[in-house]
Amino acid sequence: MSQVPLATMRVLKLSTKPAPGAPMLPCDRLILHRGFGIQGDHNAGSGSPRQVLIVDLRSLNDFGLQPGDLHENILVDADVETVPSGHILQIGSALIRPTFHCEPCAKLERLRKGLAKQLIGQRGILGMVVRDGTVAIGDSVTATKHTLPALPDDAKGRFDEFVARIPAGSVVRTSDLLLAMGVAKAYYRAIPAFLKKAPPELPVHRVVAIDGRLFTRYLPKQAEALAAEGVVFTAGKVTNQFLWHASHFHELEAFGAKD
Incomplete structure (x- = not known):
């Protein structure tokens, strides 16, 4: 595999979060699974772009x-x-796809008032595992080509990027939509506005409520559009056979477990 040096970057510390609200658990090695995340970590899950969080030492030092x-x-x-x-990174024997910058959450205010705002753009990058592997303290971090x-x-x-990729004849529930976007449950409130303001070429008719019901209040022609794609309804709900599976939410196909 062709690689590009990344300023001789090295792994200093590793940790997992075993459960919601639990403290981070330091460890010497992480086991990463393609399309799922870190073994034993609360944030592991198919379809999530938040499987791994990588932070640099400068961010810690700058804010004490x-x-x-x-x-x-x-x-x-x-x-x-x-x-x-x-841009795919190799860390240890695993490959990680950086997804987006990690937004500071309100929980950081428990450490110091004003910290969340100060950390905007400096809380590291999130990523997905695109090849199985292990990461150990001292491993190098390399940018592949x-x-x-x-x-x-x-x-x-x-939202726009993901919805544009939902295939015809499939639907995504709002719960899975938030998972794929990598956002908190608070974004449920934003979905109606996203649907109503979407450009006409965006297939928002393929988004349904958490229970499979249609958003006809915001998308009057949703049933007609889905029926034209062969989607079937039962008691006003889309049946589970038409749900787009989380394993397909983000591209991983370029890399197999042993590439």
Whole structure:
């Protein structure tokens, strides 16, 4: 595999989050699974663009933080903020697709008031595992010459990018939509506006409610558009056979487990 040096970047610390609200658990090695994430980590899951969080030491030092404070899985010794989305990294024997910058959450305010705002653009990069592998402390981080499509940093941009790829004859529930976008449940409130303001070429008719019901209030011709694609309804709901599976939400096909 052709590779490009990445400022001799090295892995300094590793950690996992075993459960929601649990403290980060330091470890010497991570096991990564293609399309799923880190073994034993709460954020692992098919279809999520938030499987791995990589943070650089500078971000910790600049704000007087300790390893694990930013809930990072991989702490490295050089700047990762400039790594472009979609440019595949090799870390240890695993390949990771950087997706977008990790937005600071309100929980960081527990560490210090105002920290979340200060960390905008400096909380590291999120990524997906595109090849199985292990990562150990001391492993190098290398930029390969492989690329996959970039994902926008903003939620609306990721909504547009994802919905554009839902195939004809398939639908995505709002719960899976938020998963694929990598956003919090609070974004349920934004979905109606995203649907109503979508450009006409965006196939928003392929988005349905969490229970499979249609959004006819916002998309009056949704039933007609779905029926034209062969989608079947039962009691006003789209049946599960037409759900787009999470394993297809983001491109991984360029890399097999042993590429």
